[in-house]
């Protein structure tokens with residue numbers, strides 16, 4: 001084992017494409033683990049020895065609750081939760097990557113099947129003819145227009161002109177969204193009209209044909225300076241109520257196939273609509289890993305951390321997940337590599353088709369990762385193949401979802417797919433450059449933050465209790481370190497049990513005069529103190545070394561408890577009800593639409609439980625009326 005690593009894609013030695021060096025605190029972490037583990041064993045011994053001394057009051061709970069939840073496989077994506085202008089910004093920034101334009105193809109998956117989103121992208125394609133040359137000529141770093149115009153940028157006549165074009169596009173898109181339909185006055189060509197005609201009267205989100213629309217064709221469409229632009233293709237896969245669609249994993253597999261049939265690039269970037277590129281040179285950085293002759297051929301993906309902008313000062317909803325997305329990644333990187341976290345990840349297309357040593361050929365040769373597409377993307381044969389592979393029964397009797405592509409069976413398709421790839425023997429690397437490659441948006445309402453976590457909890461338990469459990473299958477396939485690393489995440493929602501217990505046990509013990517901790521005068525007390533301070537101390541140091549603030553660390557601790565009693569608890573219940581066939585879970589997307597009031601409240605650090613509920617404020621760390629209870633002061 002190499003231990004935790006830091007990587008850099010550029011080094012002082014110009015001959016090296018990338019370098020790896022062990023983290024300095026690795027030794028400290030190991031020593032700490034070596035002391036901490038026996039201390040926990042000692043604690044267990046102490047408990048076993050004293051078990052007979054404790055007499056707990058008996059609690060009999062008898063409350064049969066005869067309710068049945070209806071199974072639901074509805075799709076929750078919609079343009080009001082994921083505003084098209086945000087998705088457009090995501091796409092524009094990657095179209096503007098510093099990379100030969102004709103070698104980039106951007107495929108947008110609209111799982112909500114919305115004409116409004118297609119409209120936004122038609123407008124984006126027109127705006128791109130101005131935006132891409134502007135970025136390249138002026139060597140702009142911030143290539144998402146919203147971020148660029150929102151930042152402190154030099155005001156030239158050119159930038160003012162581009163800003164006006166952007167604003168007028170935005171107004172148009174928002175107007176159409178408000179109206180809910182694309183009015184005739186906005187349709188400028190027969191080609192556009194033909195595309196919108198697909199939204200016939202029986203077209204619904206859950207039931208509609210595949211829509212594949214080439215909006216920019218890299219072989220002929222030029223920007224205002226006369227240079228070719230990258231392909232931009234809108235896709236909404238076919239849906240009907242009788243075929244399972246497998247949520248995001250299904251959407252990504254459809255994307256893999258459609259992109260395979262049209263351009264089949266060997267490197268694939270998976271990027272969520274709420275993330276945007278923050279560095280146009282990211283593809284070059286990735287090539288330093290993927291194309292270095294010194295890199296072993298079993299490297300499946302390069303994962304960037306999920307970093308966020310717009311988190312409030314104390315991160316009240318603990319949306320940053322420093323440990324998950326930044327700290328733990330370094331540790332994984334020292335073994336087989338970090339997990340795939342759903343976004344900001346560059347894959348070798350080959351890694352979706354079987355283990356490094358034996359290729360699993362897809363059902364049609366055109367989808368094989370090494371197939372070279374030699375026809376123009378708008379040719380009849382290519383378009384009809386693309387529609388065929390985007391149909392909802394295409395996957396029947398194929399290996400998609402089981403051995404090929406993103407894996408089905410968990411609501412955390414990212415975690416599960418990364419895990420299965422590692423089990424197949426693939427490796428990954430974590431790339432965390434100084435200038436963040438991507439920035440994402442966080443949920444800014446409590447209900448969204450808790451719901452997102454509940455979905456993760458269900459998804460993780462689906463993996464934890466499957467035949468591919470990291471604790472058994474994972475440990476066997478990847479060895480104890482990777483296996484346990486993955487298992488620690490998979491069983492995470494089980495924390496709801498100790499957290500809920502500790503939420504009530506001390507009070508019950510106090511009322512019933514039962515001692516659950518040793519007295520301060522007893523030597524055993526030091527064991528408790530060491531375990532408590534050691535765990536918090538190490539967590540604190542890791543957090544601060546990863547650039548965190550004391551305030552956010554405190555939020556992290558606080559929210560962990562809150563989630564234990566809510567998201568993890570209800571997620572676990574939902575999972576077990578699902579096992580009994582009583583309920584089915586769905587992928588409720590996190591809302592990315594924020595109104596001015598919600599955003600103001602969030603920036604001020606107000607914590608609102610629900611629209612209809614009284615407004616509660618959390619005490620801030622350091623404020624004079626700090627209290628040790630959560631959810632105090634109702635307003």
Ligand SMILES: O=c1ccn([C@@H]2O[C@H](COP(=O)(O)OP(=O)(O)O[C@H]3O[C@H](CO)[C@@H](O)[C@H](O)[C@H]3O)[C@@H](O)[C@H]2O)c(=O)[nH]1
Nearest residue numbers: 111247248251272273341342343411412414452587589590
């Ligand atoms: O049926 C679905 C559901 C979601 N999505 C897309 O999936 C992405 C992620 O959805 P989001 O609601 O933003 O989920 P988060 O909880 O914020 O996302 C985290 O957790 C997910 C797993 O639960 C990962 O897929 C994400 O990459 C990761 O950022 C979005 O672009 C959605 O449009 C679909 O395409 N189809």
Ligand SMILES: [Mn+2]
Nearest residue numbers: 272274441590
């Ligand atoms: Mn998201």
